[in-house]
Each structure stands twice: as C-alpha cells, then as structure tokens.
Amino acid sequence: MRLSKYLMPVLREAPGEADIISHKLMLRAGMIKKTASGIFSYLPLGYRSLRKVEDIVRDEMNRIGAQELMMPVMQPAELWKETGRWEEMGDLMFTLKDRHARDFCLGPTHEEIVTDIARNFIQSYRQLPFTVYQIQTKFRDEIRPRFGLMRAREFLMKDAYSFHTDAEDALREYEAMFQSYHRIFSRCGLAFRAVEAATGNIGGSKSHEFQVLSQSGEDEILSCDQCNYAGNSEFVSEKKGDKCPRCKKGKMIVFRGIEVGHIFVLGNKYSKSMKAAYLNESGKQCHYEMGCYGIGIGRTMAAAIEQCHDPDGIIWPISIAPFEVVVVPLNMMENGLVETADRLYESLKQKNVDVLIHDKDERAGVKFKDADLIGIPIRVTVGAKGIAKNQIDVKMRHQKNEHQIPLDQAPSEILKIRNELFRKVNSCP
Amino acid sequence: MRLSKYLMPVLREAPGEADIISHKLMLRAGMIKKTASGIFSYLPLGYRSLRKVEDIVRDEMNRIGAQELMMPVMQPAELWKETGRWEEMGDLMFTLKDRHARDFCLGPTHEEIVTDIARNFIQSYRQLPFTVYQIQTKFRDEIRPRFGLMRAREFLMKDAYSFHTDAEDALREYEAMFQSYHRIFSRCGLAFRAVEAATGNIGGSKSHEFQVLSQSGEDEILSCDQCNYAGNSEFVSEKKGDKCPRCKKGKMIVFRGIEVGHIFVLGNKYSKSMKAAYLNESGKQCHYEMGCYGIGIGRTMAAAIEQCHDPDGIIWPISIAPFEVVVVPLNMMENGLVETADRLYESLKQKNVDVLIHDKDERAGVKFKDADLIGIPIRVTVGAKGIAKNQIDVKMRHQKNEHQIPLDQAPSEILKIRNELFRKVNSCP
Numbered sequence: 017m018r019l020s021k022y023l024m025p026v027l028r029e030a031p032g033e034a035d036i037i038s039h040k041l042m043l044r045a046g047m048i049k050k051t052a053s054g055i056f057s058y059l060p061l062g063y064r065s066l067r068k069v070e071d072i073v074r075d076e077m078n079r080i081g082a083q084e085l086m087m088p089v090m091q092p093a094e095l096w097k098e099t100g101r102w103e104e105m106g107d108l109m110f111t112l113k114d115r116h117a118r119d120f121c122l123g124p125t126h127e128e129i130v131t132d133i134a135r136n137f138i139q140s141y142r143q144l145p146f147t148v149y150q151i152q153t154k155f156r157d158e159i160r161p162r163f164g165l166m167r168a169r170e171f172l173m174k175d176a177y178s179f180h181t182d183a184e185d186a187l188r189e190y191e192a193m194f195q196s197y198h199r200i201f202s203r204c205g206l207a208f209r210a211v212e213a214a215t216g217n218i219g220g221s222k223s224h225e226f227q228v229l230s231q232s233g234e235d236e237i238l239s240c241d242q243c244n245y246a247g248n249s250e251f252v253s254e255k256k257g258d259k260c261p262r263c264k265k266g267k268m269i270v271f272r273g274i275e276v277g278h279i280f281v282l283g284n285k286y287s288k289s290m291k292a293a294y295l296n297e298s299g300k301q302c303h304y305e306m307g308c309y310g311i312g313i314g315r316t317m318a319a320a321i322e323q324c325h326d327p328d329g330i331i332w333p334i335s336i337a338p339f340e341v342v343v344v345p346l347n348m349m350e351n352g353l354v355e356t357a358d359r360l361y362e363s364l365k366q367k368n369v370d371v372l373i374h375d376k377d378e379r380a381g382v383k384f385k386d387a388d389l390i391g392i393p394i395r396v397t398v399g400a401k402g403i404a405k406n407q408i409d410v411k412m413r414h415q416k417n418e419h420q421i422p423l424d425q426a427p428s429e430i431l432k433i434r435n436e437l438f439r440k441v442n443s444c445p
Numbered sequence: 446m447r448l449s450k451y452l453m454p455v456l457r458e459a460p461g462e463a464d465i466i467s468h469k470l471m472l473r474a475g476m477i478k479k480t481a482s483g484i485f486s487y488l489p490l491g492y493r494s495l496r497k498v499e500d501i502v503r504d505e506m507n508r509i510g511a512q513e514l515m516m517p518v519m520q521p522a523e524l525w526k527e528t529g530r531w532e533e534m535g536d537l538m539f540t541l542k543d544r545h546a547r548d549f550c551l552g553p554t555h556e557e558i559v560t561d562i563a564r565n566f567i568q569s570y571r572q573l574p575f576t577v578y579q580i581q582t583k584f585r586d587e588i589r590p591r592f593g594l595m596r597a598r599e600f601l602m603k604d605a606y607s608f609h610t611d612a613e614d615a616l617r618e619y620e621a622m623f624q625s626y627h628r629i630f631s632r633c634g635l636a637f638r639a640v641e642a643a644t645g646n647i648g649g650s651k652s653h654e655f656q657v658l659s660q661s662g663e664d665e666i667l668s669c670d671q672c673n674y675a676g677n678s679e680f681v682s683e684k685k686g687d688k689c690p691r692c693k694k695g696k697m698i699v700f701r702g703i704e705v706g707h708i709f710v711l712g713n714k715y716s717k718s719m720k721a722a723y724l725n726e727s728g729k730q731c732h733y734e735m736g737c738y739g740i741g742i743g744r745t746m747a748a749a750i751e752q753c754h755d756p757d758g759i760i761w762p763i764s765i766a767p768f769e770v771v772v773v774p775l776n777m778m779e780n781g782l783v784e785t786a787d788r789l790y791e792s793l794k795q796k797n798v799d800v801l802i803h804d805k806d807e808r809a810g811v812k813f814k815d816a817d818l819i820g821i822p823i824r825v826t827v828g829a830k831g832i833a834k835n836q837i838d839v840k841m842r843h844q845k846n847e848h849q850i851p852l853d854q855a856p857s858e859i860l861k862i863r864n865e866l867f868r869k870v871n872s873c874p
Contacts, residue, residue: 023512023575025566049562052521052549057562060512060577067513083452083489084496088599089518089582090539090551092481110519112541112551114598115586120481122519122541122551133478133486137454146452148489153518153582157544169543170517 017339019386020375024061026386036232038321039164041330045390047338054161054169061390062317064338066172069204069316070151072335073174076200080192082147082176087129089153093119095128099289104217110155110169122155125218127286127308130177134304135292141181144294144304147189149176151313165314166234166274172313179287179304181296186281186305190222193279193309197226201276204316205333205441206323211237211273212247218308220282226311227273228319237273242266248273274319275312282306321391324414330391331413334437339372341430342392344384346399348377356423357398360408363427369434388413393437396430412437446768448815449804453490455815465661467750468593470759474819476767483590483598490819491746493767495601498633498745499580501764502603505629509621511576511605516558518582522548524557528718533646539584539598551584554647556715556737559606563733564721570610573723573733576618578605580742594743595663595703601742608733610725612712615734619651619710622738626655626706633745634762634870635752640666640702641676647737649711655740656702657748666702671695677702703748704741711735750820753843759820760842763866768801770859771821773813775828777806785852786827789837792856798863817842822866825859841866 023046030040033050042048047062058066074084093111096102102121110122123129130148138144154173161169176193180186194210201208206228213225225248227237239246240260247254249270252261260266287293287303296302317336324331334340341364345357354375361373372392374383380399387395397409397418408426410433411418421429452475459469462479471477476491487495503513522540525531531550539551552558559577567573583602590598605622609615623639630637635657642654654677656666668675669689676683678699681690689695716722716732725731746765753760763769770793774786783804790802801821803812809828816824826838826847837855839862840847850858 021510021575023514023566023577046566049565051517051558051561052519052547055517055519055521057517057558058515059562060514063514066515081450085452085489085492086487086495088480088484088486090481090484090584090599092484107544110541110543112539114539115536115588118481129480129486132480133488136478137452137475146450148452155519159544170519 017372018375019372022061022372023059024390025059026389034164036163036166036322037325038166038232038318041321041325041389042164042318045330048165054158054167056165056168056170061338065317065332065336066313068336069313070172070174072203073200073311073313074151076196076203077149077174077176080147080196082149084150085148086150086152087123087126087133089123089155090120091123091126091129093121095132095290096121099128099286101128101217108156108158110157124154124156125310126150126175127177127218127282128290131286131290131292131306134179134287135290138179138294138304141294141296145178145180145185145189147176147178149174149309163232163234165318168314171315174311174313176309178307178309180307181294181302181305183281183283183305186307190279190281190307193307194224197277197279197309197311200311201226201228201316203442204320204336206276206316206320208276209237209239209244209246209273211239212251213278214248214251215280218280218282219285220280222281224279225273225275226277228276228323229271230274230319230322231272232322233272233274235273235275237271238268239271240266241269274315274322276316276319277309277311279309280307282308325391328385329389332391332393333441334393334434335441337370337391337393339392340370340434341372341394341396342387343371343373344380344387344395344397345373345375346380346383346397348375350400353398353400353403356403360396360398360426364430367427367431369431394430394433396426446801447804448801451490451801452488453819454488455818463593465592465595465751466754467595467661467747470750470754470818471593471747474759477594483587483596485594485597485599490767494746494761494765495742497765498742499601499603501632502629502740502742503580505625505632506578506603506605509576509625511578513579514577515579515581516552516555516562518552518584519549520552520555520558522550524561524719525550528557528715530557530646537585537587539586553583553585554739555579555604556606556647556711557719560715560719560721560735563608563716564719567608567723567733570723570725574607574609574614574618576605576607578603578738592661592663594747597743600744603740603742605738607736607738609736610723610731610734612710612734615710615736619708619736622708622736623653626708626738626740629740630655630657630705630745632871633749633765635705635745635749637705638666638668638673638675638702640668641680642707643677643680644709647709647711648714649709651710653708654702654704655706657705657752658700659703659748659751660701661751662701662703664702664704666700667697668700669695670698703744703751705745705748706738706740708738709736711737754820757814758818761820761822762870763822763863764870766820766822768821769799769863770801770823770825771816772800772802773809773816773824773826774802774804775809775812775826777804779829782827782829782832785832789825789827789855793859796856796860798860823859823862825855
C-alpha cells in the first residue's frame, strides 16, 4: 500500500475522550473513529489488524472442525421469551419494533437462534455432535461505554456453539476449544492465562475466561505463582497471599486482566427451555448437551496494544500488524532514491510480504514518528548515504538499533527476518 | 469436508413459504433457514457460497485501489437529520432508542457515516481522491419481504464510497467501478447487463444498475437487440419495440431483471448538506464530489441460482460453488471402496481443491440426488465396478454424461477439469 493514497489520518495528540492507552493509540494511529458513544468505525489501518485477528480465529476454528455460518443480527423476541432471557437481559439489550410492531433485539449473543436452528434440523443422535461458529457484530447497551474497543456497544465477536448427546462429549469439545483458544491467543502474540470463572447470564456448569495480563484490564485475577492455576476474583474464594487450591504449594498473586475469550459448558439449559431434543439409540427423546465459546475480536486487538507499546506508539506482534514491513524513502525529491525504494516495495509485494511504503513528501523525522506510532514490526529505510554504499537500513520496532543489509539481497533478507518473527509468534506454547 | 459431520439439512420438499426458485432451492439444499420474515441464517453450506462471492468482490475492489474499512451498523439520528434523510427514509428504516433515549437507525446505507469520516480527516486537496468500501450487514424494513434473499430485511452488501476534488475525477472512478463490476459479475458466472437507471433516495446525477438476466427479477429492463444499450423501464422513455436511442438501429426488447449492483455519481449532495469540505490549491473551501457503489452479496448468490438450475437442483458456477468437487463412495459397507474414496478426498484436499465427501451410509440414488440438489460442479463416483477396472466416474453437474478416469491419475485429472472450469468463468469478457 502507498501511504500517499491511503486513508490513515494520524494525530499528534490523542482526543480527550480516550481513557486508556490502546484507545489513545488507535485514535492517534488513524485506526478507528468514534461515531457515537461506544460505537466506532474501523478505518482501513484498523480494519487490517481486525481482519488478521479474525483470520487466525477462523483458521483455528476450522482446524478443530467447527463450521462457519452466519446468524442474523435482528432476533425475534419470541425466541428470547422461550428461555426467559428477554426479561433477564433488561436494559443491556438493544430492542426495537418493526413496522408491524413486532419486538426484536440486536443480538448480544446467539444461544436462542442457534438452538432454534438445531431443533429444526437435528432429530437423531446420528446427527450429533456438531459445532458451528460465526464472526459477527454484536450489540450491548452498556451503562457506561468506555476504554475504546474494550467496552463498546457495537463490537465484533467470534461465537461458537456445540451440540452433543451427553455431558462427556460436551466436555471433550470444551477441552478442544480450550486448546484452540491457547493456540489463537498465542498466535496473536499475547501473554494470557486461562482463568476459572463464573457463568453469569449465559448460564451453565463450567467456564473459563481467557485473560490477557495487563494493568488496564477490568478484571481482578488471582493466579498461582507456581502452577498454572488462576481464577477470577469474583468466582474463587481465595484471596491474595492464600495457598493455591490446586498445587497446594504456591501462593495466590493478583493481576488486572482483560477478558478476551470465555468458554462455557452449558448443559441443557437452552435445549430444555426451548424443547430442543433428539432421539437417542433407544428411540428416547433427550435434550442436547451444549457448549458455547466466545472471543472478542476487537478487544483482542486492543489487548495486544495494551500489552505491547512504548512512548512512541504501538509495537504490533507481526501476526496481527496492519502491515509487516514499512519502506521509508528518506527524501522524495531524489529520483534515484525513490526508484530504489519503489523497486524494493514492489519486490516485497511480489513475495507476498504485507508492505506499506511511506511515499509522502515529509521529513525523515515525521516518517519515523509515523512508522513508530502505527507500530509496523520491520522498518526499512532507503537513504542517499546507504545507497552510495549499496545498502539499506533495517530496524525492528521492538529493538533500538538499526542494522545494514546489502541492497541486492534486501528482499530476500527482509523476507527471512519477517518469517523469523512469524516463527516466534507461531511457536508459542 | 465430510458430509457425515456437516450441518447440511437437505429437504425433499421446499417449505410452502418459498416463492421463487432460488429461495426454494436454498431451503431444500440446507443453505439458509428463516428466523423471521425477511431475516435468515446462512447455514454452513450457504455461508460458503456467500463468502466466495464476498471474496471475489473484495479482490476486485482491492484491485482498483479501494480501501476496506468497517463502519457501524448503529447510526446516530443526528447525522441523518443533517442530510434530511431521517424523515425521507420513513418506515423503510429500522429505528431504535438507546438507554438514554437517543435515536439511532440500523444502517440501510452509509453515505452519512462516511461523509462524517471524510469531513473529520480530509482537509486538503492533497488527500484526495480516495475510495473506501465495506462488506457489511444492512437493514431495510421492507413492506413486504419476499423472494428469500432477494428482498430481505437484513442482508449483506458491499458498499463503496469515493471522494474527489472535481466532477471529472468522480466520473473517472465511476468508470473504474463500472469496469470492476463487469469483472465481478463475470467472475461470479452471471449473464448480466449494465442498465441506465434512476437515482432514487440515494440521489446524484448519474447511475447504472447491474441487472442479471432472469425471468424472476422484479425490474423491467429495456435493452437494445443490436448494441449493448439498456435502461430500466422506470427511467428510460423508450417502450418495447421503439428504436434504440443509442445506436439508432436496433429495437428495444424487454427482460425482467434482478438488480445485483448499483453505482451512482453523487455530486456534492452529501458533502454540501453535511458541510464536508476541503481546501483547494488556491486555499478556497470546496465540497467534495462523491460517488457510491453497491453490490448485494446474498442477492448475487440468489441470482446465480435463478439463472442456473434444472429440475434436480442448483448448477453452481465453480467460482461461487460451496464446494468444487463432491466425492461419492457408492457403498459405505465395502472397506476397500471407502478407503479409495478417502484417499482421493485427501489428495484433492492436498491440492487445495474445495472438496466434499458424501460419506453418509445412504443409497447411491440418494447421494446422487443430494449432489445434484446442492449443485456441486464436479461429481466423482467411486464404485466397486470402476475400482475393479482401476477407474472412477466423473460427471459435470451441467452435463448429462459421465466419463471414466484411471484411478492413479484421478487427482491430477480432476484438478485439470476444475482449473478448466475456473478458466472459463474468469475469461468472461
């Protein structure tokens, strides 16, 4: 992408409305724009990162055999009345009437819709188990929308739902999702913990949150300093300094977490209330056992920024960076230099590197500030001095020092550096 | 994908609600499920085709330099009041209030939102032109939702918006979109015409609809029998049998069209009413010239079915087929046969062929009926008789006859057939 043609309105100062660092940096980097309280547009740069998170989630969901579908945003009240959640959700749910005065809500979650699909089509144990998911815009009328994408009123979610003949099989899928979530958040370059948690108004018998380790999270997490046990303070009875209930050796310590995922064993709460049943091998009617599994796509992106930034801006993990490489020609007035930068840009594109060229007529200092702010992992500088020596300068966003690469080997060397960064993210536990 | 694990609830009969062939076939093939009047879930099979249309559109939008973003579904009334469309749209727009009684609509289109983005960030002629687009769920409270995905109340659209310093440049982008739309609908395998049309409540000075040639369309189109001129009967003054106003030779004939795309030169209608302006080279404030460009993603998919089906079911163009190849093992009780089919399925997957295996324990007749109904372009049958002769049977969905292929060359031969089908779609004018 050529920055001269790109809608990326960077700001030197963050607007006063921004309350946490990810919100400030996304506004400053021209990634998002507020349209109303808790309602944002993703500008092209922000949308690129969002899509990369989405694609990692999709890839890992497909890997465990979950099937993608798309359920509606507008949901008829009747389905929500069957489960009693029409009243239970109260003001948290956006509701509206159509021209015939029929009641609808804007989906905050899709248990009712997916259970309605299942009861229409799944009559036999032979059709079970199956897992479906969607990546879709969700709505919650938050009392106090805040923290930018962290607590928005319109937001992108991955939500998956699984259907089973028995509790044991539901637990098997829960475990598969548990592992899948570890792969997803590792591939997004995050430091996180799976945390025992309460089930809230989703319901069910067992649940884990996936919490990103961050100072700016809204959740208080107790975790063991010796084993990998952790629990949400709202859920576990232990307090800071108590002995770990699992390993019985370590002590519980505290961190503020950002919840990026939440998985639930639902039991038959929804299938029972919605009379959703199948015939088992003996011909007996049974309610499905279910699970549901959510990931906040925009929130995952914001959490990555909370976890990785410095005073100059964002430091993206390469897997979810809007671009992998930025090429900076130092002086747009020198034709030879611009041509060299252009050739490098084109040959990186040829190699399927996701590359941006900062081809605006601006001072070197401004270009470096832009590149740091938007957090591109690899910066390649093409300057007159370097060209005279047949070399270019390469700098990692997360490191201080530049190093030089011979010009004629530049595309293949940069590709190597990029692949190495990817390897590090993908080889996370 | 293994059909035994796939949520694809085929029906022998279409539900009574279905009023046109695409609606009937999509319900019968287990592609969609109605949730409320004009509101559908895309089941996994339907979602696969939807994504393929989406990906073609995305590819062609990126090719002409349009930048993808994502604007919100919920739009504040204030923006719509600036342009006067809050009142103008009337009951066609879904509206709702948040917990603070603020008015919102569910976006039927995004001119107001995108113009608000532009006026926030685009102050100089140097930042123009640019074109953005999104692929997003839209809402219209239709008086009479009907024809399945054709006239739904919640539907997936690609909407693009362009901003320019002058009318001439806006026309240049309009032309680029005009060509891009030709490529998109050709790649989707459709027979269509670009048609002069009225601008309606979008406004502007010039517009073309892209109309798929079909008996079940809602629009009456007059087209010349000699040149490529065509116009919507609501817009042009000619009647059936009149002389063509362009070539002055041909006669106007009539077909009923399905509108799958619509492009507009908007002028400064939105930039003026929303006080959205930039400074030109002389430092004078000018309103942007704009264009907007829509494609109905779900409707394009439905139009392909209207255009290509037979009494047995859908006949997908390979580019938007949910799967490219279906492997049918004739008898699930014969281990050798099942293993051969499995190996073929796996090696096609290895070659990145989008392949489904019909591995349910059902009679051959049922499997063939399923394959025809869901319209997979290439059917590969693995039977005991064939294996004895070291061969398999290949049949195109759009042809009557099967032909035989040696088993050991099957994966590479099937790949060739698939690539040839793609070449035909992609080489459309």
